[in-house]
């Protein structure tokens with residue numbers, strides 16, 4: 440679907456997957472006006488296909504567009520595009536458990552020119568690709584590196600937007616994490632390098648205490664972290680399951696101390712790609728430590744199962760999160 444100044448949205452087309460032509464002076468290549476979303480369609484136990492909260496992705500896409508001075512695609516148009524594409528793939532059959540159809544909506548500038556200003560035209564596209572289980576051999580805790588030299592987002596910056604530049608800026612820290620032998624990077628705040636923000640492409644959750652008395656804490660939205668749809672769903676789901684849930688600031692000292700004295704029992708990350716990933720160990724300039732028993736904890740496992748069951752249609756969808764398509 441194209442957008443042109445003075446004309447608005449026009450020329451929606453459904454086409455077979457194919458390369459597109461880009462002018463060397465396309466403004467996206469120089470100034471980075473590019474935003475995207477990621478969501479999944481799941482084959483339901485009754486044979487239908489449903490996506491999970493596509494309206495929430497559409498709304499976040501609009502927020503990203505506003506931050507990058509791009510036009511907002513109407514929520515209904517975004518959802519309709521998702522429906523049309525999934526309908527094309529209705530014969531898709533998952534060939535392994537937890538396989539899904541990954542959908543990648545994105546939008547970028549199409550004006551040709553070298554002046555630094557918002558483009559006067561844009562292209563919104565949507566592609567689909569089957570995605571295998573994130574943990575084919577069973578859920579395994581990841582190791583994380585606390586990034587103290589690089590930050591992902593600064594106050595007033597683009598941290599809350601899902602824009603390409605955030606990911607470009609994250610790659611060097613992800614490489615640093617890999618060089619330290621870690622699977623993922625954990626981002627801290629820009630001012631004090633102390634407050635935990637998020638992990639790679641996922642939001643973080645901390646579990647204090649055990650059993651149904653456990654309290655679940657996630658860093659509050661600060662404008663510097665992406666408001667994850669899985670994060671928002673888990674706030675609700677954990678409450679439904681009887682846990683006390685809190686959104687607040689959490690520091691690296693509290694994390695380290697909590698693991699040392701046993702009050703912090705589990706840490707996990709959440710996002711569309713992996714749903715829920717346990718965090719098993721931490722490395723940082725100030726020392727290394729393990730989280731809980733270094734195994735997926737009971738609260739992590741319970742929430743993971745509960746969310747996957749809703750997404751796959753095995754559990755009742757009490758919040759109306761599933762959007763049935765075919």
Ligand code: PMP
Pocket residue numbers: 477637639640641642665666667668669670709710711712
């Ligand atoms: N943070 C970042 C930086 C991400 O890229 C993602 C993935 N979109 C998330 C968090 C998790 O968001 P969601 O639950 O909407 O996938």
